[in-house]
Amino acid sequence: MEESKDLAIGLDLGGTKILAALISREGEILGEFECKTSTGKQSDTTANIIFAINSLLAETVADRSRIMGIGVASAGIIDSEQKIIHYAKNIGLENFPIGTILEGNFQLPVKLSNDANAAAIGEWIWGAGKGKQNVIYITVSTGVGSGIISNGQLMTGINDSAGEFGHITISHDGILCECGNRGCLEKYASGSAINMRANQLLKNGETSSLLPIIEKGLVVTNKEVATAAKQGDVFSIQLLKEAGEYLGMGVVSLIHLFNTEAVVFGGGVMNMSAFILPSIKETVAKYGIAKMVEKVEIKKSVLGNKAGVIGATGLFYLNREEQLTMNK
Amino acid sequence: MEESKDLAIGLDLGGTKILAALISREGEILGEFECKTSTGKQSDTTANIIFAINSLLAETVADRSRIMGIGVASAGIIDSEQKIIHYAKNIGLENFPIGTILEGNFQLPVKLSNDANAAAIGEWIWGAGKGKQNVIYITVSTGVGSGIISNGQLMTGINDSAGEFGHITISHDGILCECGNRGCLEKYASGSAINMRANQLLKNGETSSLLPIIEKGLVVTNKEVATAAKQGDVFSIQLLKEAGEYLGMGVVSLIHLFNTEAVVFGGGVMNMSAFILPSIKETVAKYGIAKMVEKVEIKKSVLGNKAGVIGATGLFYLNREEQLTMNK
The missing domain is CATH 3.30.420.40 (ATPase, nucleotide binding domain)
Incomplete structure (x- = not known):
């Protein structure tokens, strides 16, 4: 039955x-x-x-x-x-x-x-991590989080709180985070962080097709950053590339800790994956221990939202x- | 049978x-x-x-x-x-x-x-992590490594290489590591790192009971740092406290990722645990997400070497x- x-x-x-x-x-x-x-x-x-x-x-x-x-x-x-x-x-x-x-x-x-x-x-059973025993799913939206499959099991920790990837330190003397920690990845590479940085830099007068928005006294959205990047705005492309570099450094730490087989990216910010994902991959290849990173698949979510x-x-x-x- | x-x-x-x-x-x-x-x-x-x-x-x-x-x-x-x-x-x-x-x-x-x-x-079955389902063992000697028990299982990863805690980034623009990564914890908080920093600072003329060793053209060992710390040498005590702070920041990232119950420290450098462990605990309490760190036991190995x-x-x-x- x-x-x-x-x-x-x-x-x-x-x-x-x-x-x-x-x-x-x-x-x-x-x-x-x-x-x-x-x-x-x-x-x-x-x-x-x-x-x-x-x-x-x-x-x-x-x-x-x-x-x-x-x-x-x-x-x-x-x-x-x-x-x-x-x-x-x-x-x-x-x-x-x-x-x-x-x-x-x-x-x-x-x-x-x-x-x-x-x-x-x-993503592990049916998506981008299918058939693997070690898969990390990372969601990049307002914040940054993750879900971790290790040795064929979901890693929950003692209180279902495992996977707070957004709150690992990537800069020991970095920006203070609302969580109390210093230099959290989320302060450098989340949707909020990208947006805050975009507006700050534009206010400081960086050259960009987005500048007129700021000059009107408005706030630039990530959607506008994405559109500008697609249209070739160097400022926006560079901004997303940098976010990818920070994420990539975080992913290096994850691979060194989990010896994983696949890292799958989802979340709203991955709508800009064309600019972020190559930067993540380059950073991982550059900084990771070769034997541990060379076979790791880094890709976008298959199941999406x-x-x-x-x-x-x-x-x-x-x-x-x-x-x-x-x-x- | x-x-x-x-x-x-x-x-x-x-x-x-x-x-x-x-x-x-x-x-x-x-x-x-x-x-x-x-x-x-x-x-x-x-x-x-x-x-x-x-x-x-x-x-x-x-x-x-x-x-x-x-x-x-x-x-x-x-x-x-x-x-x-x-x-x-x-x-x-x-x-x-x-x-x-x-x-x-x-x-x-x-x-x-x-x-x-x-x-x-x-340590998990018989030592400092007995009875728990989530235990991280960290060894601090020449380098820094770890073994991770998560949800009642040893986490090996795909090639038995999981737990490279010494090679997580704690400073995205930090010191280059031999592994290829930048700002690895091991470059700040291992036995080698402590020793290198001790000798560098003493050569720069820091006040310490260890200074005569340097002045003779010799190299200070970690054993000498430990002895000096025990005798109240402020320089040596501060040096070990700083190593504890870096380790503590790394432990915060581990707790945020693994939602663990216990972190157990072993390895030769832990002979100086009287100076390092309190600093680790303070750093974790200061920077960790309260709900995730407050119940975590941080202690020295029971089984030792x-x-x-x-x-x-x-x-x-x-x-x-x-x-x-x-x-x-």
Whole structure:
């Protein structure tokens, strides 16, 4: 009977939207339903989540008995064992018992991961890290985070907080970070850092096609930096190249620590990967221990912004394969 | 019959000595035999290793049928699966098939780890990291290395090279390292780095009880720095405190990446731990993300310079427990 269960529901809880999707054993999205994240009470968020999953189930023709469970990817600090979202600022959640809520409403097993870990699992099972035992997924958006697969296992650490790649020191006497640490990578190579640096340099009068925006008293966005770079603006290209260099130095440390096989980049900033990724690769080749870096694949996410919702279901498929192996 | 096997042989291959020891299930050394590392041909090293183990077996009264196998801890680059020491400069070994040699001579199963990983396993099962699922062992001697236990597993990476903690960047525009990387921790906080800095600063005329050594045209050793520190020499105390600060910044990055429970320090430089360890702890408390660092135990190795030879046998005991659990 267990054999007939071949689908899982993925739920991605983010700062702007709630996305529910039906995911096949092959990591395909068979149906999806999206709604906005409530900014109100937690009870509203609960109602939205239940509505999203019910809508998904209503839309899809699949037999419900085929569904193994619900995998949740959430921003913030979570407890995967208790299935509680301790604190997720941008979703407005605190001590949110997502496991109990979903199990109670849908009579299905629930698994909870943080968003970077879910995306890492997705890329590992079905995406850019497929077939490997050691894969690191790095997300570069407002901040920088990561999910780490090591020796064929998701590395969670003691409190599901492993993978804070944005908060490793790359400059011992560098910029102070909000986290309390000094010289955090995130202060040099995140979306926020790129944006802050762009505006600072432009205010100092750097030559760029973006200068008129500053002269009008406006703030340059990363989207504008991306567009300018595509149009050949040397300032913007150089800015993204530098971000890639910082990320590359961080990746060198990761490869030296994890002896990994693949580093996969996702997150909004990777929309500018044409300018950032080559710079990351060059830096890794230049500074890494040759034997450790030469075979490492460094590439862009395959699942893109669906890595979280797809990967959230991955733990069901992984466990299933382990069970199948043990039954043999 | 398997139940009656309750001992293992540990073999520690280092730059100066070969140490063979009989280790109990409790991690106790029941007997040991030591000889110097041959600087000659590999065949001499082979003969020495066999002699050491035979001497150990002759010395101990234990029934040979009680021995599960031989666990080897080796410096250098190894392949734990093929049980080959690819390259260990200071033992003079290259493509050394230690597994085949020992299996052929003693008809016992062999397991091979690199020395930092073996020590990490030892401290994890029997030492300062006992009972935890996430433990990082850091060795600070000439260089800096580490062995990482994450989610109850030794993290090896794809080529047994994980844990190169000495080669993470703590200064993106820092000193070039022999490994090719820039600003490696090892260039700031290893035994070599401490020694180089001591001599440089003294040559520049820093006030210290060590100054007469320099004035005689001699080189100050770390042993002399340690003695001076114990006698209250402010220069030496400050030097070790600074090394602790650099190590502490590295440990912050490790805790942020691994969400670990314990960080255990070993290696020769830790003979000066009275001056270094408090500085490491202060730095971690100051710069780490509070929720991630506040419960982490930072302490000195319990097994000391026997961590490698004891820990080398750990994989036998670990596997055994897994087997026992599976048989239940």
